[in-house]
Amino acid sequence: MNEIEVFKDHLRAAGLKDTVQRKVVLNTFLNTEKHVSVDDLYRLVNRAKRHVGYATVHRTMKLIAESGLAREVMFNDGVVRFDHCYGREHKHHHHLVCTQCKKVIEFSSQALDREEQRILSKHGFESVSHRYEIFGLCRECRQKANRK
Amino acid sequence: MNEIEVFKDHLRAAGLKDTVQRKVVLNTFLNTEKHVSVDDLYRLVNRAKRHVGYATVHRTMKLIAESGLAREVMFNDGVVRFDHCYGREHKHHHHLVCTQCKKVIEFSSQALDREEQRILSKHGFESVSHRYEIFGLCRECRQKANRK
């Protein structure tokens, strides 16, 4: 089952309609890499032939997130971005965010996942979602800083 | 060295002035528990005799965070809150956030800290700050849900 079907099924299940604009936004999102803001997507969508309004891009990204294909992430600049949640290369991960060059490094860790389960059990807590970001300096920025 | 001195030293070191309003905001913050928003603080400050403007509460909380006594946390509702970062009972911790009742449970974990160090080393990354929140249902809300 591919991503387009996932989204269609989500719309159907929710009694919502499968519009051209929604298709365009989804396809644009599927063709991006990394973390894209609504603004980025709005620009990408409208670079092609089909115009889609800003509010519609927003609403559609919310729907895509609900379908499970994306999730919202927020780094320290207050901008909401969408992270891809499908396929092998987009498996469960977290972020190292360089505050200098803004690069985002993705990482995953089974030890973290195991510890998380222990914490959840200890508190009788049921997890729906989580986020884990580390902010600091990446290797390159550290080297640049050390050169001065 | 107590928290008031920490803040004073921070102001002095930055060439900033020690105003009455800043003292009032700091004292109000020190007398709260858990995570307080600017709005909460603004209301608390102005419940007492001394009026302090909204913008000043905002600015002062930013300064307090810079001094290390507080840090900004953002849960999923888009509101910036301040977390206490001083004293024994406010040691380094993370959050379990119940999406139903909004309760926030604090937790800490040495295993998490160790794994984080491993990840940082692996990527040559130098951490300045981090955040780790788990969103879901607390024990009580799960029990309520199971009762229906």
Add this chain to the structure above:
DNA sequence: CCGATATTGAAAACGAATTTCAATATCTTT
């Protein structure tokens, strides 16, 4: 006390997100 300058606070501005609402599109039924 004086002078330099940081700070205040109310209002304005900002920026991202959300809402409004008339027009349009989608989709099911006939």
Add this chain to the structure above:
DNA sequence: AAAGATATTGAAATTCGTTTTCAATATCGG
């Protein structure tokens, strides 16, 4: 294919929390 129900669109307006503006005021060192 047409009709009807209703979701959706998009531009503009609104919302909301944060930040900036700026004349008046406060702080603090000399």
